[in-house]
Amino acid sequence: RVMAAEWGYSPTNGPDVWARLFPQAGGARQSPVDICTSIASSDSNLEMKKLTFAYESQSDLRILNTGHGWKVEAPQSGSRLEGGPLGEDIYQLEQFHCHWGETSAEGSEHTVDGRAYAGELHLVHWNTTKYQSFAEAAQHPDGLAVLGVFFDVGNESNDEIEKIVSTLSEIKFKGQFTDIPDVIDPTTFLPSGLGYWTYLGSLTTPPCNECVIWIVYKEPITVTEEQVTYH
Ligand SMILES: O=C(NCc1ccccc1)Nc1ccc2c(c1)[B-](O)(O)OC2
Numbered sequence: 271r272v273m274a275a276e277w278g279y280s281p282t283n284g285p286d287v288w289a290r291l292f293p294q295a296g297g298a299r300q301s302p303v304d305i306c307t308s309i310a311s312s313d314s315n316l317e318m319k320k321l322t323f324a325y326e327s328q329s330d331l332r333i334l335n336t337g338h339g340w341k342v343e344a345p346q347s348g349s350r351l352e353g354g355p356l357g358e359d360i361y362q363l364e365q366f367h368c369h370w371g372e373t374s375a376e377g378s379e380h381t382v383d384g385r386a387y388a389g390e391l392h393l394v395h396w397n398t399t400k401y402q403s404f405a406e407a408a409q410h411p412d413g414l415a416v417l418g419v420f421f422d423v424g425n426e427s428n429d430e431i432e433k434i435v436s437t438l439s440e441i442k443f444k445g446q447f448t449d450i451p452d453v454i455d456p457t458t459f460l461p462s463g464l465g466y467w468t469y470l471g472s473l474t475t476p477p478c479n480e481c482v483i484w485i486v487y488k489e490p491i492t493v494t495e496e497q498v499t500y501h
């Protein structure tokens with residue numbers, strides 16, 4: 271039996287061939303997308319409820335080297351994301367992770383009018399109103415809600431991101447994990463301007479399940495070059 275090749279981003283295992291191993295990657299609502307600001311329609315019905323979020327601060331969260339970046343496991347039964355495009359359901363934080371590149375000119379998954387950012391943070395939530403587990407939620411079109419926050423490279427470092435990337439020297443290889451001793455409050459990752467684009471999409475990586483209500487903030491947060499490039 272041919273072992274399922276590790277998916278990645280090379281010509282032989284990258285996005286163009288994912289659909290061979292992961293059928294959903296060939297679907298009709300695949301992410302990421304290029305956000306064309308000129309055709310993005312603003313939701314005229316002002317009844318769209320305000321998006322609200324509430325997080326706890328946690329310490330000793332486990333951080334994992336995924337081989338494509340880092341991921342912090344942060345299941346928070348006390349967290350709530352609701353309103354905006356999420357209807358009447360409540361979504362709970364499960365994990366957050368980043369996508370980055372080798373230079374500050376690339377790295378984000380989504381692009382805005384063709385422009386890539388240095389990186390992108392994903393805060394992943396699942397619908398606890400309708401489903402009993404993350405894995406179950408990931409099988410449904412309204413199962414996950416992901417907040418996307420772009421990273422812009424500037425001169426000031428981001429203290430909260432520093433708490434995370436300062437542990438990366440301990441997890442140099444894929445599959446390694448360690449604990450983040452500091453207290454992390456996910457609220458601090460969000461930009462001050464809360465304007466966002468939203469659309470129905472998918473996981474941006476295999477298995478590419480078409481289960482994500484994307485909420486991508488317009489305003490990036492600023493980090494330093496070191497905080498958002500891997501070496
Ligand atoms: O959770 C993931 N895989 C494991 C899995 C377990 C159970 C069912 C399906 C998948 N992947 C994943 C989750 C969320 C996001 C992404 C990838 B992303 O697109 O990178 O940003 C948002």
Ligand SMILES: [Zn+2]
Pocket residue numbers: 367368369392474
């Ligand atoms: Zn992601």
